[in-house]
Amino acid sequence: MGWEPTPAEVAVTRSAVERARRARALRAEADALEIQALAEAGEVARAQLARSGAVSSRYDFPFRAMAGEFAAALGESKGRMQTRISDAMVLVGSFPETFAALEGARITGRHADVIRQVGMRLPDGLREVFEAAAVGYAEGATPFETRVFAEALAERLDPRSFSDRHRSAMARRGVWVKVLPDGTQALEIVGEATRIQAIARALRQHARDLARQERRTAETTTAAGAGSGAGAGEGAADAGAAGGSGVRFEDSERVGEGGEGPRTATQIASDLGACQVVCVRSWVLGVRGRARCARGRRGRVVRGPSSSS
Numbered sequence: 001m002g003w004e005p006t007p008a009e010v011a012v013t014r015s016a017v018e019r020a021r022r023a024r025a026l027r028a029e030a031d032a033l034e035i036q037a038l039a040e041a042g043e044v045a046r047a048q049l050a051r052s053g054a055v056s057s058r059y060d061f062p063f064r065a066m067a068g069e070f071a072a073a074l075g076e077s078k079g080r081m082q083t084r085i086s087d088a089m090v091l092v093g094s095f096p097e098t099f100a101a102l103e104g105a106r107i108t109g110r111h112a113d114v115i116r117q118v119g120m121r122l123p124d125g126l127r128e129v130f131e132a133a134a135v136g137y138a139e140g141a142t143p144f145e146t147r148v149f150a151e152a153l154a155e156r157l158d159p160r161s162f163s164d165r166h167r168s169a170m171a172r173r174g175v176w177v178k179v180l181p182d183g184t185q186a187l188e189i190v191g192e193a194t195r196i197q198a199i200a201r202a203l204r205q206h207a208r209d210l211a212r213q214e215r216r217t218a219e220t221t222t223a224a225g226a227g228s229g230a231g232a233g234e235g236a237a238d239a240g241a242a243g244g245s246g247v248r249f250e251d252s253e254r255v256g257e258g259g260e261g262p263r264t265a266t267q268i269a270s271d272l273g274a275c276q277v278v279c280v281r282s283w284v285l286g287v288r289g290r291a292r293c294a295r296g297r298r299g300r301v302v303r304g305p306s307s308s309s
Contacts, residue, residue, distance in 0.1 A: 025105035031112075032103035038088035041066050045085070091116050094127065101135050110143040118150040121168075126157045187274075199273075207269035214263065 005013065048062035067082035074081070091112060092099050098115045101107045115134045119127050133153055138146040158165060170192065178186040189196065263271070 024108065028102055028105040028108050031109040032099065035088040035091060035099065035102070035109075035112075038070065038085045039092040041070065042085040042089040046089075087113075087116065090120065094124075095119060095131055097128075097131050097135050101139065107135065107138045108143070111138040111141075111146050114138070114143055114147045114150055118147065118154050121154055121165075122158060126159075130154060130157055203269040203273050204265070206272055207265040210268050210272070211263065211265040214268075 042063070045060075045062040045066040049060055052062070063082055063085065064078065067078045067085060070076070070085070071078045071081045076084075095112075095116055098107070098112050098119075102109065102112045115131060115138065119130050119134065122130055130150075130153060134146065134150045137149050141149065160168075173190045173192075175190075176188045178188060180186055
């Protein structure tokens with residue numbers, strides 16, 4: 001058959017796979033070298049902080065200064081470097097077997113990150129048991145498979161009840177923004193699982209309803225335009241002079257802006273989630289006037305409570 005590899009193709013493939021495997025090993029060794037350097041720098045900063053007599057991490061100027069040194073050298077932000085220094089100190093100091101496996105190219109940096117992140121939830125007495133099993137598994141698994149295994153193992157080893165673990169996890173809840181290309185950003189909210197699922201289900205359901213409504217509006221508008229087009233006349237001429245086809249601006253905007261076509265349910269869910277936050281804030285703060293939301297820039301208006309309410 002035509003797709004069967006030739007002997008030359010087999011040889012090229014084997015060579016490419018071997019080079020990729022070697023590159024992966026070199027990258028793991030390089031990651032370990034950089035992590036060790038960051039950890040050593042972190043220990044220097046820790047010693048400087050101890051000499052300073054500061055009692056609060058709010059005044060961790062040695063760590064900030066050290067992060068600035070590495071940020072300038074490596075082309076990273078200071079905040080990112082401070083996080084990396086902290087992570088490196090944890091990996092080298094609390095997960096020596098994981099670091100040794102990374103240094104020996106038996107696992108990758110992604111595997112090491114998973115083991116460190118999951119293992120930090122366990123007390124010191126159980127961390128060694130967890131690490132030994134997790135490293136052994138990671139040597140023959142993908143980072144995702146390692147995370148699934150590590151999560152299950154940590155849950156079995158953790159002596160705390162689910163309620164205690166849940167309270168600890170909820171203490172880490174928060175809101176983060178991730179900058180994306182071309183003027184977009186992602187909003188990440190970490191909270192109680194049932195609430196997050198409820199929010200997601202509500203957004204998806206409302207978005208599907210609005211998507212169906214927008215499709216019906218588009219179909220009605222198209223049919224009306226086709227019917228009126230047969231009679232042309234002054235009305236059509238006036239609409240053409242106004243730069244439109246007889247469709248109201250808010251309707252055409254609701255169907256799609258700038259010719260981009262109807263919004264998908266996913267796009268509507270994104271618009272809906274963002275605008276509902278703004279609308280709720282208007283109601284809570286008693287802001288009068290209009291907050292354009294849900295169907296969003298597409299025309300629906302929610303008014304805040306009046307001052308008399």
